Amino acid sequence: MDYHIPVMLKESINGLNIKPNGIYVDLTFGGGGHSKFILKKLSSNGSLFAFDVDKDVIKNVEKIKNKSFHFIKSNFRFFRNHLKINGLNKVDGILADLGISSHQINSSQRGFSFKGDKKLDMRMNNDLEFSAVDLLNTYKKDKLVNIFSKYGEIRNSIQLANSILRNRKKKKIKKTIDFIDIIKPFAKKKREEKYYAKVFQAIRIEINDEINSLKDLLLQSKITLNKKGRLVVISYHSLEDRLIKNFINKGNFIGEPEKDFYGNQIKIFKSISKKPIIPSKKEVIKNPRSRSAKLRIGEII
Numbered sequence: 001m002d003y004h005i006p007v008m009l010k011e012s013i014n015g016l017n018i019k020p021n022g023i024y025v026d027l028t029f030g031g032g033g034h035s036k037f038i039l040k041k042l043s044s045n046g047s048l049f050a051f052d053v054d055k056d057v058i059k060n061v062e063k064i065k066n067k068s069f070h071f072i073k074s075n076f077r078f079f080r081n082h083l084k085i086n087g088l089n090k091v092d093g094i095l096a097d098l099g100i101s102s103h104q105i106n107s108s109q110r111g112f113s114f115k116g117d118k119k120l121d122m123r124m125n126n127d128l129e130f131s132a133v134d135l136l137n138t139y140k141k142d143k144l145v146n147i148f149s150k151y152g153e154i155r156n157s158i159q160l161a162n163s164i165l166r167n168r169k170k171k172k173i174k175k176t177i178d179f180i181d182i183i184k185p186f187a188k189k190k191r192e193e194k195y196y197a198k199v200f201q202a203i204r205i206e207i208n209d210e211i212n213s214l215k216d217l218l219l220q221s222k223i224t225l226n227k228k229g230r231l232v233v234i235s236y237h238s239l240e241d242r243l244i245k246n247f248i249n250k251g252n253f254i255g256e257p258e259k260d261f262y263g264n265q266i267k268i269f270k271s272i273s274k275k276p277i278i279p280s281k282k283e284v285i286k287n288p289r290s291r292s293a294k295l296r297i298g299e300i301i
Helices: 009-016 033-040 055-061 076-085 102-106 132-138 141-151 157-170 176-186 192-207 210-224 238-250 281-286
Strands: 023-026 047-052 069-073 091-097 225-235 269-271 294-300
Touching (some): 033 047, 033 091, 076 210, 176 192, 192 210, 238 294
Parallel strands (some): 047 069
């Protein structure tokens, strides 16, 4: 099985509008699918800097034998600092695929999937000390309610939080199967898996501080990209997509246009497509995990 099937590969690489001698950044290396195609379009004078925080990707990094390729093990929220350490202030394109990889979902010890009997973990960075087990057994009610309603858009988050508190008094919540037993009564019949996915998504976002990491990525992109440089981001849920849409269209996260002294809107990016690009029916059949993906492209004005 492939480590990860890259989502909207052709569309995202085309979106970067690659110059053979340009400098590009792949912020989510994973299986290296996107990076390999970027490298195919670069000459020996071009450069690609790839980032990932997961130790498991190292075996994929080692397979790439290309002098234009540079790998940095770090959370992408720190990418600008690492580029500056490497003598770079500006780049021509930035790509980020924000989804978790197939490898992470399929690896039982990582605890990302709600299927099976495994330890709850959900850390993208194996070096983090705080895991899903810690969250579920230490967070107070109001904090649990907040992450489930905010990051999972779960309507019965108060009842869910109360149930978690009651059950962890009896027994520490450690395994996926135990947690599913706790949340199952709150899921609608025949829509259980969708509910489980939302609950797990909320916990994963909190554990990995994904929303703040995305905000850091976007803010750094506007000062790191050259004029006409491209920002290409693939997201998988509405929270991420809303932030990306607002940032590309309005230059901020709230979606309100910023204006200069004369009342003219301050534009940082030009949106390359009015609507988000979504996977083709053929791709969704081949890779069902791509079905919720949305691709947005912004070009620095």
